[in-house]
Amino acid sequence: KSSARGVAAAAEGKLGLRHSQQDYQKVYDAIAEKLEQEGYDDGSLAPVLVRLAWHSSGTYNKEDNTGGSNYATMRFKPEAEHGANNGLNIARDHMQKIKDAFPWISYGDLWTLGGVVAVQESGGPTVPWRPGRIDGFEHHVTPDGRLPDAAQAQDHLRFIFYRMGFNDQEIVALSGAHALGRCHTDRSGFEGPWTFSPVTFSNQYFTLLQDEPWQWRKWKGPAQYEDKKTKSLMMLPTDMALVKDKSFKKFVDIYAKDEDAFFKDFSKAFAKLLELGVPTSQFAGDAWKMGSE
Ligand code: HIF
Numbered sequence: 001k002s003s004a005r006g007v008a009a010a011a012e013g014k015l016g017l018r019h020s021q022q023d024y025q026k027v028y029d030a031i032a033e034k035l036e037q038e039g040y041d042d043g044s045l046a047p048v049l050v051r052l053a054w055h056s057s058g059t060y061n062k063e064d065n066t067g068g069s070n071y072a073t074m075r076f077k078p079e080a081e082h083g084a085n086n087g088l089n090i091a092r093d094h095m096q097k098i099k100d101a102f103p104w105i106s107y108g109d110l111w112t113l114g115g116v117v118a119v120q121e122s123g124g125p126t127v128p129w130r131p132g133r134i135d136g137f138e139h140h141v142t143p144d145g146r147l148p149d150a151a152q153a154q155d156h157l158r159f160i161f162y163r164m165g166f167n168d169q170e171i172v173a174l175s176g177a178h179a180l181g182r183c184h185t186d187r188s189g190f191e192g193p194w195t196f197s198p199v200t201f202s203n204q205y206f207t208l209l210q211d212e213p214w215q216w217r218k219w220k221g222p223a224q225y226e227d228k229k230t231k232s233l234m235m236l237p238t239d240m241a242l243v244k245d246k247s248f249k250k251f252v253d254i255y256a257k258d259e260d261a262f263f264k265d266f267s268k269a270f271a272k273l274l275e276l277g278v279p280t281s282q283f284a285g286d287a288w289k290m291g292s293e
Pocket residue numbers: 046047048050051054087148149150151157174175176177178180181182183184185187188189190236238239
C-alpha cells in the first residue's frame with residue numbers, strides 16, 4: 001500500500017508535476033521567519049528543530065531498512081511517547097503551523113527541511129536537501145530504544161550510529177550540532193547548554209571539549225559533566241566519550257582546529273542523516289542548496 005504511494009510520489013516528482021524548488025523555498029522562508037522566539041530558551045527555536053529533524057531520522061536501521069525520516073512516524077502516539085522524544089511536541093506544534101500554511105508538504109519533508117533551516121540560519125553550513133518523503137502509517141513506527149542513551153559511552157555510540165550506517169568520523173562531525181541548544185530537566189533530566197552561544201552554529205563544542213577542564217557535576221540529577229571554570233556549561237557522558245576514545249578524539253582535534261573542515265563534514269553527514277530510510281526512487285533528482293536571499 002505504502003509502496004504504491006511511494007511510486008506515485010516519485011513519479012510526480014520525476015515529472016515535476018508537483019512543487020518546484022521555489023515552492024519549497026517559500027516553506028524555508030516561513031520556517032526561518034519563525035525561528036526567533038523571544039522568551040523561548042535562548043531566543044530561538046533552531047535547536048529544538050534540529051533535534052526534531054534528527055530524532056525523526058535517527059531511528060533508521062540499515063539491516064532491515066526500517067525507520068528513518070520517510071514516514072514521519074513521530075506523529076503517532078507510540079513514537080511521540082518514546083522517552084528520547086520528550087519535549088519534541090513543542091517543535092512539532094510549531095511545524096504544524098507551517099504545515100497549515102503549506103498543506104502540500106509531507107511531514108517528513110517539513111521536519112527535515114526545518115533542521116536544514118535551523119542549521120543554516122544559525123550560521124552553520126549549507127546542507128543539501130531535497131523533497132520526496134511520504135507520510136506513513138502507525139505500523140511504520142519502530143521499537144523504542146533506537147536513539148542514543150546519553151548516559152552511555154563510546155561502545156553504545158558506535159552500536160547506535162553504525163546501525164544507521166555512519167562511521168567514526170561522521171559520528172564526531174554530527175556531534176558538533178550540540179553547539180546548539182541545551183538540556184532541560186523536564187525533558188531528558190540533564191541540564192544546561194554545551195556552549196556559550198547556544199543559538200550559533202560553530203565549532204565551539206569541539207574547542208570546549210578539547211580545551212576546558214571538565215568535572216562531574218555534583219547534583220541530584222543524572223551524571224553529567226560541568227566545566228570547572230564557570231560551571232555554566234555541560235557535557236553528557238556520550239559527549240565526553242569523544243575525547244576519551246582515541247579514534248573519536250582524532251576528529252575532535254581536527255574540528256577544533258579547523259571550522260571549515262567541520263562545516264564541510266557536518267554538512268555531508270547531516271544531509272545523509274536526513275535521508276535515512278528514504279528510497280532513492282522517491283527523490284526526483286539531486287539535492288538542492290536552499291537558503292535566504
Ligand atoms: Fe542531541 N541531545 N544527542 N543530538 N540534541 C539533546 C539535545 C539536543 C544526544 C542526547 C541529547 C545528536 C546526538 C545526540 C541536538 C542535536 C543532536 C539532549 C537534551 C540530549 C540528552 C534534550 C533536552 O533535555 O531538551 C545523544 C546521546 C546523542 C548521541 C551522540 C546529534 C549530533 C549532536 C545527532 C544532533 O544533531 C540538539 C540541537 C539539541 C538541543 C535541543 C534543545 O531543545 O535545545
